[in-house]
Each structure stands twice: as structure tokens, then as C-alpha cells.
Amino acid sequence: MxxxxxxxxxxxxxxxxEFGQIEFVNGRTLTxxxxxxxxxxxxxxxxxxxxxxxxxxxxLIFVGSATIGTDHIDVDYLQQRGIEFSNAPGCNATAVGEFAFIALLELAKRLGTQLKGKIVGIVGAxxxxxxxxxxxxxxxxQVLLCDPIKQAEGDSRLFVAxxxxxxxxxVVxxxxxxxxxxxxxxxxxxxxxRLNTLKPNTWLINCCRGEVIDNHALIKMKQARNDIKVILDVWEGEPNPIADLVPLVEFATPHIAGYxxxxxxxxxxxxxxxxxxxxxxxATKSLVDLLPPFEFQQSLNTASLDESHLLKMCRLVFDLRDDDALFRQSFHTSAGFDLLRKQHTHRREFSALAVNSCIDNAFSASSDCIKMLWSLGYSQ
Known part of the structure; x- marks a missing residue:
């Protein structure tokens, strides 16, 4: 095979x-x-x-795409040919969710404000x-959800237009x-x-697909409204982002939110x-066997976990600033964009790090802080 x-x-x-010979290829130039x-x-x-x-x-008997989306696959043609197809829905959902959360903590830090207390609108549930x-x-x-398709399907969550x-x-x-x-x-x-309807001082983050935002219109809006702060992980025209847009974005990364x-x-x-x-x-292999162990556990030595301390905790598994800096140096060519993605092998999820409170320490983190971290996805 x-x-x-x-x-x-x-x-x-x-x-x-174990199934046969593997030939590795450049996926973007595959013939x-x-x-x-x-x-x-x-x-x-x-x-x-x-x-x-x-x-x-x-x-060909099987096409597999290690992605959530299928817009790059002609599923109808595969069905006509009787070729089995599978994607990987949800495989990187946790990573994308954590990316959005960390990115907004980083933005709050950069702007000298707090994420705490903001209302977050999520488009797509x-x-x-x-x-x-x-x-x-x-x-x-507080989270607002907008997803007219899920709503029409009878999803029991509360949705807004x-x-x-x-x-x-x-935050959107x-x-x-x-x-x-x-x-x-x-x-x-x-x-x-629609961009011009964003209320003053809105934070806009996109880590799904670049063309969900008209990037040329985004440039015009940002040039007129510096109060709107933007974080982009995805770009119209990848792997060639519009060069004029990058300096207008607060944090910029090369489509690695799920990486x-x-x-x-x-x-x-x-x-x-x-x-x-x-x-x-x-199946003889295990997902757990593939992942390297994380280097250490973290004991919290602060009685209250403020936003600055929380960001430091997040940076233990992923420091967004590194990817932002590398992107700004290398995005100018498609080869640079793809190389950043290829070499992105350092990031872990919250679950890789176990947290606990120091026992018999007057400054140990409160149970509420620990429970919050566990709810975010940190291990016990």
C-alpha cells in the first residue's frame, strides 16, 4: 500500500x-x-x-484531511468514485479556543487594561x-453566541442575532x-x-478563515478607526497576506491557532x-503514546490569581508574542508563511500542565483559583 x-x-x-510505504509531499504544490x-x-x-x-x-481507497473544514475537498466527486473520506472535526477545537483566550489576555496586557468584565460575542458555535x-x-x-444554523437545528443554547x-x-x-x-x-x-458597525473600542479576533473578513475593507476601517483592535491568525489570500494589513493588526500569526x-x-x-x-x-496505537510529557508541574504560590498571573500561567504552555514577532519578520513570502507553520512544533494545550495549591502555605492559591484553572483545561 x-x-x-x-x-x-x-x-x-x-x-x-505499518500499512505500507509513505511518500511525503509538499501539500500546497501536490500534483x-x-x-x-x-x-x-x-x-x-x-x-x-x-x-x-x-x-x-x-x-485510491481513502482520502483523509487532518482538518475541521472540508471546503478544500470535492466530497461529491469522492462519493462518485466510491473513495472513503474522513476529516477530523473537533481535533483542534481546544487549541483554537485556548488561542483566542490567550490572545485576548495578551491584548489586554498590551493595552494596559483587563479582559475581565468584558462581554465576548462568539460568531459560530x-x-x-x-x-x-x-x-x-x-x-x-459573559458570552453571547450567534449561530443561526445551530439555532435552526434546535440547539438548546441561547443565541442572539x-x-x-x-x-x-x-469582543467579537x-x-x-x-x-x-x-x-x-x-x-x-x-x-x-458590517465592520463599520462595530461599536467603539471593540476587539475583533479571527482564527477561522481569512475570507470571513474583507481584508481590504479592514485596512480602510483600521486606517479610519484606531479604536478597533484586531487579532488575525487567518488571512485573505493565504499564504500571501496583504502586506499593508499586517502593521495595523495588534497580534498576527500564520494560521496556527489550532497548532x-x-x-x-x-x-x-x-x-x-x-x-x-x-x-x-x-487499532494498535494510542494517542497518549504520541505526546511527550510536559516538563514540570506548577504549584501556585499566590493567594489570588489576578489577570497578570493568569497570563504568566498561559505563557507556560504558549507564548503568543514569539509567533507574532516571527510572523512580522517572515510573512512577506509564501515560503515564509508556510515555513512558520511547518516549524511550529512547540505549543501545548492547558491540559499539558498540572496545577495544584501549595499545602500549608498562607499564600497558596484559593480553591476558587484552582477550580478556575481546572475549568480552563489545566490538569489536576
Whole structure:
């Protein structure tokens, strides 16, 4: 069996070597010639899997995408060919939720203010939006959800209309898939007109898909309204962000919101499980076995965990400032953008770090602080 896999997908060797020969490829420049004799194709969101790519791949039995979205996959064509397909919904939801939370703590620190007390509006209440809401609610923030599709499906959570969310929220966090047609299309959901309805001093963060925001309109809005603070992990036209936009953004990263070691491993592992099912083989590998142990535990020695201390805790697993600095140095070329993503291997999730209160210490953290950290996802 021949397995063609994106060279930037982690843990492929560890999980798939037992099935046959693995050939690693550049997912962004993958050609039909490279996949024509493949039995299995493993990709990320940078690869467009369509008829043009796999028409000659007559042996292909499985296409796996280690992503949440499927907009890069011609699912209908795969069904016509009888080729099994699986993505990895939810694999990096925790990472994206934690990214949004950490990024907003960093922004508050930079601006000399507090995230505490702000109303957070989450647009898109799927896996990543729900994970973000979990973090914000664990920190005691009021969260507004907008998702007309989930609402129509009978989701029991309380939803508000997008215009109401924008009118009330101090922070707007975007977590929608990209859709170009239909009553709820998200392509340019935040166009120039909608961007200009943001209330004064709003913080806007996008870590879903770049084209959810009209980036040219965002430039014009930012040039006129410096009160709006923007954090972008995703960009229109990736891997070539609009150069004029980057200096206007408070924190900028190369589409790595979901790039925790846990999220990456989880995505590849879900595809491994699917192939095991297709081949009717017992899964012999474990997700836990793939991840390195975290270096240390953390004992809290402060009676109250203020926002500054909380940010320091978050930086133990992920320091966003490093990625922001690297991005600003290297985003100018598509090779630089992709290299930053490829080399992003250092980030962990909150669960990698266990926290506890020092026993018999007058300055040990209160039980409420510890419970808040556990609710955020830190281990016990």
C-alpha cells in the first residue's frame, strides 16, 4: 500500500508506517502525477482535492484531511468514485479556543487594561466556538453566541442575532466555516459595512478563515478607526497576506491557532482510526503514546490569581508574542508563511500542565483559583 502524505502532517510515520510505504509531499504544490499510484492520500487544508488532482488515481481507497473544514475537498466527486473520506472535526477545537483566550489576555496586557468584565460575542458555535466559550465562561465572562444554523437545528443554547451581538459585545471572536452561497454565507461576512458597525473600542479576533473578513475593507476601517483592535491568525489570500494589513493588526500569526501538539496529534490519529476501520484492522496505537510529557508541574504560590498571573500561567504552555514577532519578520513570502507553520512544533494545550495549591502555605492559591484553572483545561 502506498500512502501519500503532506510533509507537514505530524505523526504520520508513527501511525501509518505499518500499512505500507509513505511518500511525503509538499501539500500546497501536490500534483496529479504524485498521487496517481496512491492507495491513501493524507492532506491538510492547503491541498485542493478535486477531480483534476485524483482523476488518474485509480487505486485510491481513502482520502483523509487532518482538518475541521472540508471546503478544500470535492466530497461529491469522492462519493462518485466510491473513495472513503474522513476529516477530523473537533481535533483542534481546544487549541483554537485556548488561542483566542490567550490572545485576548495578551491584548489586554498590551493595552494596559483587563479582559475581565468584558462581554465576548462568539460568531459560530461549532466545535471551536464552543471551546472558546468554555474558556471565557471559565474565566467568568459573559458570552453571547450567534449561530443561526445551530439555532435552526434546535440547539438548546441561547443565541442572539449578529447585529445584536455586535451592538453588545466588547469582543467579537469569529469561529465559522467558509461558505460562499446560501442565506448564511460567511464569505465576507464582515464586509466594509458590517465592520463599520462595530461599536467603539471593540476587539475583533479571527482564527477561522481569512475570507470571513474583507481584508481590504479592514485596512480602510483600521486606517479610519484606531479604536478597533484586531487579532488575525487567518488571512485573505493565504499564504500571501496583504502586506499593508499586517502593521495595523495588534497580534498576527500564520494560521496556527489550532497548532497545538495535542491538536495535531489528534487530527492525524483520527485519520489513523478511520483507515483501521476501512481495512478492518484493530487499532494498535494510542494517542497518549504520541505526546511527550510536559516538563514540570506548577504549584501556585499566590493567594489570588489576578489577570497578570493568569497570563504568566498561559505563557507556560504558549507564548503568543514569539509567533507574532516571527510572523512580522517572515510573512512577506509564501515560503515564509508556510515555513512558520511547518516549524511550529512547540505549543501545548492547558491540559499539558498540572496545577495544584501549595499545602500549608498562607499564600497558596484559593480553591476558587484552582477550580478556575481546572475549568480552563489545566490538569489536576
Amino acid at each position: 502506498k500512502i501519500v502524505a503532506d510533509e507537514n502532517m505530524p505523526y504520520v510515520e508513527e501511525l501509518f508506517a 496529479a502525477e504524485q498521487v496517481k499510484d496512491a492507495d491513501v492520500l493524507l492532506v491538510r487544508s492547503v491541498t485542493k482535492v478535486n477531480q483534476a488532482l485524483i482523476d488518474q488515481a485509480t487505486k 461549532g466545535n471551536t466556538g464552543t471551546a472558546a466559550a468554555k474558556c471565557f465562561e471559565a474565566y467568568g465572562l 449578529l447585529d445584536e451581538l455586535i451592538a453588545k459585545a466588547d 471572536s469569529l469561529h465559522v466555516p467558509i461558505t460562499k452561497v446560501g442565506p448564511h454565507k460567511t464569505w465576507y461576512l464582515f464586509d466594509g459595512a 497545538s501538539l495535542e491538536g495535531k496529534a489528534r487530527g492525524t490519529f483520527m485519520l489513523y482510526q478511520t483507515l483501521c476501520r476501512i481495512l478492518q484492522q484493530q
